[in-house]
Amino acid sequence: MTDKQLNEIKFSVLDLAPVVEGGSPDQSFRNSVDLAQNVEKWGFTRYWMAEHHNMPFIASSATSIAISHIAHHTSTIRVGSGGVMLPNHAPLIIAEQFGTLETLFPGRIDLGLGRAPGTDQITAQALRRNLNGDANNFPAQLDELRGYFDPSLSTGINRVHAIPGEGLDVPIWLLGSSGFSAQLAGQLGLPFSFASHFSPNNTMGALDLYRRNFQPSSTLDEPHVMVGVNVIAADSDEEAERLATSLYQQFLNLIRNTNMLLQPPVDDMNEIWIEQEKQALQQQLGASIIGGPEKVRAELQNFLNDTQADEMMVISQIYDHDARLRSYEIVADIMNS
Incomplete structure (x- = not known):
């Protein structure tokens, strides 16, 4: 098999709508609109937002509303969820929400689905009122959801209709960080997106x-x-390494269970983490690509050689908005060359 080249695959964006130290959610959404408009111009294929709850540094909890906002301020880029955490919702609600989005923005909406809660168990309880809709019920929930869009897929008599939704072509992706959704996506013949950005050791197996x-x-x-x-791309390897310390601090705060906004970069992480934490982060963030343009190009190509992926979805958790834009611009230069 001939290795794929970077200019032969699609590149997309996952935006966690980061709320930075000294910033606010409304600023995050203004930044998201600016980023979406720029990456659309640079030729990225999709702009996805992710459902998380009770995380002060992520503003995209009401994911379908955030998607609508981005779609309204762009014109051609596909916009969707990376993902909606289906166990948190009645499938009918998701069918109606994404049916409405597809009606408002025809041919531009993707529905990426995850089976994790996207939060802690206490918050999951607050979202669902009970935990009957847990991850083990995901295949049944998925079948129900797909049946609302296409009644021919329904396993029973469908007396409930998603309006808008029924009859609309909203592409469904399964998202995963382990093997469960990988196997299910394969069995159902659906596209699959793997979270290598935080589960690198499981990538090739999945x-x-x-x-x-x-x-x-x-x-x-x-x-x-x-x-x-x-x-995390910048004009030099050194600057990229410095910018990446915001990402390191974010994951460190998750490990420590300390809720903090996205922190500005620091000169020396050794003043913040201990050796065990550093090793844990290196495991979880081991597939991260950090550097200047040439280093990023080489490592993206190596990652493509390993995965033979059809698309890459780039996540750049960078504190400074202009630096974040520059990171995506460097990726755009690579993918368009």
């Missing part, structure tokens, strides 16, 4: 499981893989 289990469907004739990757 992609292999997806491809081995793939069954052609009305959606896809062959497997279609997207991989998420942290990219």
